[in-house]
Amino acid sequence: MSTSRIAIGTVTAFTAGKTTVVPPSPIVVQSSPNVKPMSYVLGRKVRYVDKDGRGIDPHLIRPGTRVHLDFDRTGAVKRVVVVERE
Numbered sequence: 001m002s003t004s005r006i007a008i009g010t011v012t013a014f015t016a017g018k019t020t021v022v023p024p025s026p027i028v029v030q031s032s033p034n035v036k037p038m039s040y041v042l043g044r045k046v047r048y049v050d051k052d053g054r055g056i057d058p059h060l061i062r063p064g065t066r067v068h069l070d071f072d073r074t075g076a077v078k079r080v081v082v083v084e085r086e
Helices: none
Strands: 006-014 027-030 036-039 042-050 066-071 077-083
Touching: 006 036, 027 066
Parallel strands: 042 077
Antiparallel strands: 006 027, 006 066, 027 036, 066 077
16 A cells, blocks of 8 residues: 555445544555555544545445545545546
8 A cells, every 4th residue: 555645445344423423433545465455544524425526325345345435634544536436
């Protein structure tokens, strides 16, 4: 996984819930099969979109979904882009 402001990988664990839950559930993403999965903290107002930028229900994100993560200044995930659903 990248240490930059963008990460791409396959979701291995994610529990969609209310974004107001503190602390929010992390999203766990693995960039390739031979790399250890990384856990990312979700920001307070995460946007969940498809690859065309249309909003989607976060409950559609399940293990096996390919995602692109964008981060805010603090390092929390601010946007989850679903690239490909399994």
